[in-house]
Amino acid sequence: MASAINADATTREARMNLKPFLIGVDVGGTNIRMGIVTPDGGIVKRIQYPTDASRGGLAMMESLVSRLQDFIKGEAGGIQPEIRIGIGIAGPVDMRRGILIVPPNLPDLHGFPLKAFLQERILYPIAIENDANAFTLGEGWKGAARxxxxxxxxxxxxxxxxxxxxxxxxxxxxxxxxxxxxxxxxxxxxxxxxxxxxxxxxxxxxxxxxxxxxxxxxxxxxxxxxxxxxxxxxxxxxxxxxxxxxxxxxxxxxxxxxxxxxxxxxxxxxxxxxxxxxxxxxxxxxxxxxxxxxxxxxxxxxxxxxxxxxxxxxxxxGECGDDAGILGAAYTALKLE
Amino acid sequence: MASAINADATTREARMNLKPFLIGVDVGGTNIRMGIVTPDGGIVKRIQYPTDASRGGLAMMESLVSRLQDFIKGEAGGIQPEIRIGIGIAGPVDMRRGILIVPPNLPDLHGFPLKAFLQERILYPIAIENDANAFTLGEGWKGAARxxxxxxxxxxxxxxxxxxxxxxxxxxxxxxxxxxxxxxxxxxxxxxxxxxxxxxxxxxxxxxxxxxxxxxxxxxxxxxxxxxxxxxxxxxxxxxxxxxxxxxxxxxxxxxxxxxxxxxxxxxxxxxxxxxxxxxxxxxxxxxxxxxxxxxxxxxxxxxxxxxxxxxxxxxxGECGDDAGILGAAYTALKLE
Structure with missing residues (x-):
């Protein structure tokens, strides 16, 4: 028991020393997945919860923010390392400006300035990518197109x-x-x-x-x-x-x-x-x-x-399965200029 | 008369001071065009002669070499400035290695290592591009896609x-x-x-x-x-x-x-x-x-x-007309690394 706690503590310390500390988020139609990704593409922690668009897109985004805040707080444990967040999301995205063009199934989010919305609530640098681009980058980073x-x-x-x-x-x-x-x-x-x-x-x-x-x-x-x-x-x-x-x-x-x-x-x-x-x-x-x-x-x-x-x-x-989206989103954050 | 000669001399001197001195070549099915292009995309001299593929592709390439050598000698006038040559040619080209894949109407040149062939005969750096890429680069440099x-x-x-x-x-x-x-x-x-x-x-x-x-x-x-x-x-x-x-x-x-x-x-x-x-x-x-x-x-x-x-x-x-190919080929030479 004690050794397990120590192992955890060591892992956390090791993680904190990795710069930058990447969070990859894959916003899918069915599930939202988040992962902590090391700069060399290892996923050290994953969470997943069902996408709930029943109260509309804006409520979904607000819930995404609080999940993300919890995830950062829980993992970073009060220490503030260099954190960067990458988000992959479905539908045509104006990726340069971080605006959703026509998000499928989220009609109230047409033209939604996702990046600005998130950036007002979360202080760490955020990169937005189309989910298929995130898949592609994930497979190129750690998968079949390495x-x-x-x-x-x-x-x-x-x-x-x-x-x-x-x-x-x-x-x-x-x-x-x-x-x-x-x-x-x-x-x-x-x-x-x-x-x-x-x-x-x-x-x-x-x-x-x-x-x-x-x-x-x-x-x-x-x-x-x-x-x-x-x-x-x-x-x-x-x-x-x-x-x-x-x-x-x-x-x-x-x-x-x-x-x-x-x-x-x-x-x-x-x-x-x-x-x-x-x-x-x-x-x-x-x-x-x-x-x-x-x-x-x-x-x-x-x-x-x-x-x-x-x-x-x-x-x-593809070789990364469900992780491709998390990896690609994290990669986008890693390459953020 | 004397003043015309002087004007020519001045122009030549001015040209010699421009570095690099670019030669753009557009090898078309009907005509071969060559131009001297300044690093800011001005064409200061053009020549054109009919493409003669009647004696086969190799003879055509040999004639291209001697035309190019004459053009360089005539224009550089014995002085050796920094010269670079760009060539745009029809058909799929392995542009990185300078090999013609399936040149239309030149069956004897399938797989011909054009870049190596030219580089053995002409000492200046040479870049090879597909002719449609040359057109595209020419229009981007000085034409409709500026x-x-x-x-x-x-x-x-x-x-x-x-x-x-x-x-x-x-x-x-x-x-x-x-x-x-x-x-x-x-x-x-x-x-x-x-x-x-x-x-x-x-x-x-x-x-x-x-x-x-x-x-x-x-x-x-x-x-x-x-x-x-x-x-x-x-x-x-x-x-x-x-x-x-x-x-x-x-x-x-x-x-x-x-x-x-x-x-x-x-x-x-x-x-x-x-x-x-x-x-x-x-x-x-x-x-x-x-x-x-x-x-x-x-x-x-x-x-x-x-x-x-x-x-x-x-x-x-397009805005460059027949010059697009010469300009794009020269641009490729300009960007040669």
Whole structure:
């Protein structure tokens, strides 16, 4: 018991000597994760709590502030080392100015000056990043793209996000909104996308896209297995159920992932031709279905990407899992100027 | 007469005092252009001669060397100031290593180590760039994208080229082959492209694409005016004839440019969403038909690009004309490390 306390104390002391002391925050639609990250990318402490947007975005942000304050106080234990905070958050973010453009599911936060709001309440330097950029930076720092200077990240979740690293730096563009990989147009006559466009990568390669393709197949009389899993209710078909059905060998489910992989492959072709990356790292919840979609994606890349660029790129799965967002947010704070 | 000689001498002396002394070379399919460029982007001397690839690529490169040597000797007049040479050349180039990947129309130069070849024969530092990157850098240095740190360039010629500037630097990617804007996939079921893909921007928005669309229309019994201009011979229909017909109000020709503009617009949407650029500069021979295609291109961008990114970008015509390539090549030499 005593030795455990001593070990704790030593760890805390060691932590205090690390400069800067990084806090990475991953504000997701389901969970908010926070981690204390050492300057060499070790996560020494993690907490997680459910995202509660039921009282609106502003209340959510206020709760984020108090959680963050508690986390800092608890961990820093009254001592004030050099602390920096990085926050990764969904949706287009004007990253230079720290303003939320169109946060999904938080309509009251359109145009919300998140950085200024946080900075008024928390005195330590804060960096704001789009969550997909944070994923990309996390995988580049400690994960599958370690050591790469030119690479792309893609997150396959409810939507499709992405980040682009060019010559070692994340691509922000003129307004801080670059890297919207989910909104590469693949099929100009395709389904409407939430962004206002048509046939974007996101309408095919996201959880929502998979659900849509499965429902369509069911409406045509296929996919009885998926429907059964969902209690016979078409509205209860989710990408999760399609994934489980694929694992059991359901043909419709397997076909849906193959089709999704084909579209993902077209998106990859565009990334390969435009960025000539060394790696493309794919993560996010939907990437658990890797074995079911990656084959058809790679096939399209092999057939269609420019030869020289194709030879240079490896398409790989993310390695950091749920930690990628925390790591990338912390990395952004580390690099804050 | 005497005063003219003196003026020349003074100019030469003034030039010699400028360090470095830049030579920009634009190796095009039709012409090779060379210019002496001051470090602030003034072109003080230009020469131009037709590209002669009839004896193969190697002979062409040997002739380039002797022209360059003469140009240097003539201009530097025996004095040896700090000279740097930048060369812009068509086709995918491994820009870091100075190797031609698949030079169009020069099959014997696939994989040719251009930089090493030139550097053995010319002692001054040499930088090699893809010609579309050179265009882009030229327009950023002295043209329509002056002062922009995040912008894209597109050249509409026989093919479609492009360059991307991110945070003030041209995007090379891991293998030096990034920025292939002409090979953004717009329509996965579209016509085969020279790159091996299908439905790339290049098959629609290039001179070859325009010619193809016009011939198709003629085969359907339209475009009698274009056919007449081309001496009634379908094989003699060129994008140039389509352009001239459009200027005279020919409906088929106008329709072809409108369709081409629609596809160009889809390409622009991808650039806007991925790069969040401040400007997109469009040049190249085909851009002379600006008034006939830009309206439908902008319409597609307005309808489909992400709002925040759309608001930030201006889509403009290049300002440097034929000088863009010389300027960009010289700029590459200026920035040589």
């Amino acid at each position: 050591g790469s200077l030119d690479y792309c990240g893609i997150t396959l979740g409810t939507g499709v996000g992405g980040g682009i690293v060019v010559a070692g730096k994340i691509l922000h563009g003129a307004g801080g909104m670059g890297g919207e990989v989910g909104h590469i147009v693949l099929n100009p006559e395709g389904p409407l996308c939430g962004c206002g466009g048509k046939g974007c990568l996101e309408v095919y390669a996201s959880g929502n896209g998979i659900r849509g393709m499965a429902r369509k197949a069911i409406e045509k009389g296929e996919g009885k297995g998926i429907l059964k899993r969902s209690g016979g209710d078409l509205r209860k078909v989710t990408s999760e159920e399609v994934f489980k059905a694929a694992r059991e060998g359901d043909e419709t489910a397997l076909h849906v992932f193959k089709e999704m992989g084909g579209y993902l492959g077209l998106g990859l072709v565009n990334l390969v031709n435009l960025f000539n990356p060394e790696k493309i790292v794919i993560g996010g919840k939907v990437s658990r279905a890797w074995d079911y979609f990656i084959g058809s994606a790679i096939e399209v890349v092999d057939q269609r990407a420019m030869k020289g660029q194709r030879e240079r790129v490896e398409i790989v799965q | 002062g922009s740190l995040d912008y894209c360039g597109i050249t509409l010629g026989t093919g479609v080229g492009g360059g991307i500037v991110v945070a003030g630097k041209i995007l090379h990617g891991a293998g030096g082959m990034g920025g292939e804007v002409g090979h953004i996939v717009l329509n996965p079921e579209g016509p085969l492209c020279g790159c091996g893909g299908k439905g790339c921007l290049e098959v629609y928005a290039s001179g070859n694409g325009i010619r193809g669309m016009a011939r198709k229309a003629i085969e359907k019994g339209e475009g009698k005016g274009i056919l007449k201009r081309s001496g009634g011979d379908l094989r003699k229909v060129t994008s140039e004839e389509v352009f001239k017909a459009a200027r005279e109000g020919d409906e088929t020709a106008l329709h072809v440019f409108k369709e081409m503009g629609g596809y160009l617009g889809l390409g622009l949407v991808n650039l806007v969403n991925l790069f969040n650029p401040e400007k997109i500069v469009i040049g190249g021979k085909v851009s002379r038909a600006w008034d006939y295609f830009i309206g439908s291109a902008i319409e597609v961008v307005d309808q489909r690009a992400m709002k925040g990114q759309r608001e930030r970008v201006e889509i403009v015509q």
